[in-house]
Amino acid sequence: MADTILEVKHLKKYFKTGRGMLHAVDDINFTLERGKTLGLVGESGCGKSTTGRVILRLLEPTSGEIIFEGKDISRIKGSEMRHMRKDLQIIFQDPFSSLDPKKTVSQIIAEPIKENHILRGKHAIEERVLELMDTVGLAERYINTYPHELDGGRRQRIGIARALAMEPKLIICDEPVSALDVSIQAQILNLLRELQEKLGLTYIFITHDLSVVNHFSDDIAVMYLGQIVEKAPAEELFEHPIHPYTQALLSAIPIPELGHRRERVKLTGEITSPIEPPEECRFAARCPLCDDGICRKMVPELIEVRESHFVACPIKQKEMGF
Amino acid sequence: MENKGKEEITDREILNIENLRVRFETEDGIVYAVNGVNLKLGYRKTLGLVGETGAGKTTTALAMLRLVPDPPGVVECDRLEIDGQDVRGMSINRLEDVRGKDISMIFQDPMTALNPVLTVGEQIAESIEIHEHLHKDEALKKAGDMLELVGIPRARLGEYPHQFSGGMKQRVVIAIALACNPKLLIADEPTTALDVTIQAQVLELMTELKEKYNTSMIMITHDLGIVAEVCDEVAVMYAGKIVEQGSLEEVFGETLHPYTEGLFNSLPNIKNRTAWLKPIHGLMPDPTDLPPGCAFAPRCNYATEECSASCPALKNMGGTHFVACSAYERDPDFLLERRRKNG
Numbered sequence: 066m067a068d069t070i071l072e073v074k075h076l077k078k079y080f081k082t083g084r085g086m087l088h089a090v091d092d093i094n095f096t097l098e099r100g101k102t103l104g105l106v107g108e109s110g111c112g113k114s115t116t117g118r119v120i121l122r123l124l125e126p127t128s129g130e131i132i133f134e135g136k137d138i139s140r141i142k143g144s145e146m147r148h149m150r151k152d153l154q155i156i157f158q159d160p161f162s163s164l165d166p167k168k169t170v171s172q173i174i175a176e177p178i179k180e181n182h183i184l185r186g187k188h189a190i191e192e193r194v195l196e197l198m199d200t201v202g203l204a205e206r207y208i209n210t211y212p213h214e215l216d217g218g219r220r221q222r223i224g225i226a227r228a229l230a231m232e233p234k235l236i237i238c239d240e241p242v243s244a245l246d247v248s249i250q251a252q253i254l255n256l257l258r259e260l261q262e263k264l265g266l267t268y269i270f271i272t273h274d275l276s277v278v279n280h281f282s283d284d285i286a287v288m289y290l291g292q293i294v295e296k297a298p299a300e301e302l303f304e305h306p307i308h309p310y311t312q313a314l315l316s317a318i319p320i321p322e323l324g325h326r327r328e329r330v331k332l333t334g335e336i337t338s339p340i341e342p343p344e345e346c347r348f349a350a351r352c353p354l355c356d357d358g359i360c361r362k363m364v365p366e367l368i369e370v371r372e373s374h375f376v377a378c379p380i381k382q383k384e385m386g387f
Numbered sequence: 388m389e390n391k392g393k394e395e396i397t398d399r400e401i402l403n404i405e406n407l408r409v410r411f412e413t414e415d416g417i418v419y420a421v422n423g424v425n426l427k428l429g430y431r432k433t434l435g436l437v438g439e440t441g442a443g444k445t446t447t448a449l450a451m452l453r454l455v456p457d458p459p460g461v462v463e464c465d466r467l468e469i470d471g472q473d474v475r476g477m478s479i480n481r482l483e484d485v486r487g488k489d490i491s492m493i494f495q496d497p498m499t500a501l502n503p504v505l506t507v508g509e510q511i512a513e514s515i516e517i518h519e520h521l522h523k524d525e526a527l528k529k530a531g532d533m534l535e536l537v538g539i540p541r542a543r544l545g546e547y548p549h550q551f552s553g554g555m556k557q558r559v560v561i562a563i564a565l566a567c568n569p570k571l572l573i574a575d576e577p578t579t580a581l582d583v584t585i586q587a588q589v590l591e592l593m594t595e596l597k598e599k600y601n602t603s604m605i606m607i608t609h610d611l612g613i614v615a616e617v618c619d620e621v622a623v624m625y626a627g628k629i630v631e632q633g634s635l636e637e638v639f640g641e642t643l644h645p646y647t648e649g650l651f652n653s654l655p656n657i658k659n660r661t662a663w664l665k666p667i668h669g670l671m672p673d674p675t676d677l678p679p680g681c682a683f684a685p686r687c688n689y690a691t692e693e694c695s696a697s698c699p700a701l702k703n704m705g706g707t708h709f710v711a712c713s714a715y716e717r718d719p720d721f722l723l724e725r726r727r728k729n730g
Contacts, residue, residue: 246440280660
């Protein structure tokens with residue numbers, strides 16, 4: 066039996082703007098099993114970070130359900146919400162602006178423990194802080210330093226320790242390594258993977274970097290302008306990308322090896338505006354396969370075309386006999 | 388006659404730097420940013436200057452344009468020539484002729500590189516007006532040509548930077564940099580702020596234009612994938628020094644320096660997704676307090692005591708391949724793990 070920890074149904078998040086409704090997240094569906102990692106990939110403005118924030122209720126969903134451990138958390142309030150927040154945590158992209166510059170490492174990590182009355186007594190809390198610092202590989206001598214005294218990698222370790230302080234079940238990692246140098250990036254990625262194995266964590270890994278997401282995820286969902294256009298197990302997605310956008314995205318990754326200058330799936334134009342988008346495939350304007358008679362008639366549906374492999378492209382669906 | 392001229396050109400280098408040292412004298416101490424860099428670049432070649440934050444890549448580039456702020460910056464070098472002209476003692480007037488015309492630079496962040504209160508047309512035309520002594524109308528007409536060249540309709544000449552997306556802004560920056568057909572283009576992380584599909588378009592455009600105008604290029608990047616894609620030569624920097632240098636084939640195919648190997652090992656491998664990454668442990672040394680020996684020794688898996696004692700010089704290892712690592716002096720048959728695996 067699959068042990069589903071999170072199920073997201075018809076999730077929408079619209080923002081009101083001067084020029085109309087901005088469809089940041091537009092009808093997203095997925096399920097996530099306990100202990101697994103879902104990679105949420107896409108380019109800036111595709112709604113991946115908004116999706117993460119709506120799941121955590123840092124932003125209110127416009128509509129849809131967020132079912133965490135069998136319970137819809139999309140409308141809960143007050144103490145129920147506080148309780149839920151212990152189980153769901155987030156690690157932010159920029160370890161500089163997400164840490165309070167006036168607090169020491171120990172104060173930052175202890176804050177959620179005190180706020181949520183997880184432990185009482187100065188001694189018990191300090192012991193827990195040291196234990197968490199050890200878990201994320203921060204030397205004890207940094208306990209009284211301030212974030213600005215530390216480099217990006219160590220700052221990100223503080224962010225991870227703070228998230229772990231609540232003993233969460235699911236962590237949303239929002240571009241956790243994008244601001245770091247490659248050698249430090251690898252240290253943090255290894256740490257996150259170690260923690261997952263040790264603590265049985267479930268991750269939603271939000272990133273624009275496809276090679277990182279491939280390294281890290283069990284399943285990958287590719288987002289484009291607020292919608293999931295393709296979803297599959299990581300290996301399947303990399304070996305048999307079907308949606309023309311996924312193909313373009315994969316072929317655009319520069320590979321650090323000799324003799325890899327290859328043919329690209331070329332995209333022309335830029336991402337269209339997410340404000341009041343027309344009822345058509347949102348990728349149509351940049352798509353090399355676009356057939357106006359089909360693609361501009363309706364919003365394509367996400368259909369399972371191979372085992373566990375979902376695609377929202379009417380042209381490809383037709384080709385594959387759907 | 389024309390042919391003869393061309394041959395002469397290929398004999399010289401577009402860029403020749405010897406023993407470049409840059410330090411910043413701050414209240415908190417002296418920051419040794421660049422510590423003895425030698426670089427030569429042939430005409431029409433593209434050099435990838437690779438390294439992590441703080442390696443001194445951007446400072447090296449700024450020194451070439453004499454743009455290092457002074458004070459606190461102090462620049463010293465034995466030779467700094469661009470297209471055969473000595474830039475070191477050049478008067479400011481003469482320097483302004485060279486900048487933008489012979490050598491120009493694309494900065495990392497297109498969002499801040501453009502002036503928000505001028506139209507993109509005015510910004511492109513500015514450098515054309517100055518360098519080619521054209522009338523404003525003519526310069527604007529040429530600015531329109533440049534805009535079309537980078538794939539933006541001429542009709543958008545009168546628009547302001549905020550009306551463009553990130554990828555478009557970077558195209559405008561490229562149009563400005565290329566407006567006067569510079570002989571040498573320095574691109575400092577030109578696509579880091581862009582999405583991958585847009586990055587692919589911009590890189591393709593740069594390569595195309597570079598070939599069309601015979602421009603030489605220095606591509607500053609931390610992304611080895613980009614280097615593999617656009618560069619002919621590679622120089623890897625660490626703590627203000629070049630630690631490995633050679634052709635793309637030499638540096639990628641026959642890697643010599645442990646730091647270069649560490650960079651490769653830190654990257655997730657697309658083909659082997661379950662493998663654990665092998666990061667370089669530790670951090671880059673503090674540039675105000677560099678270790679006496681090899682700056683990489685504290686992080687190096689192959690380091691011995693000798694490495695922390697003396698600083699290795701860049702040595703030729705055959706072909707155009709140079710490395711600064713004392714392991715090869717101790718044992719001429721020394722091979723990195725990466726090489727042992729690759730055979």
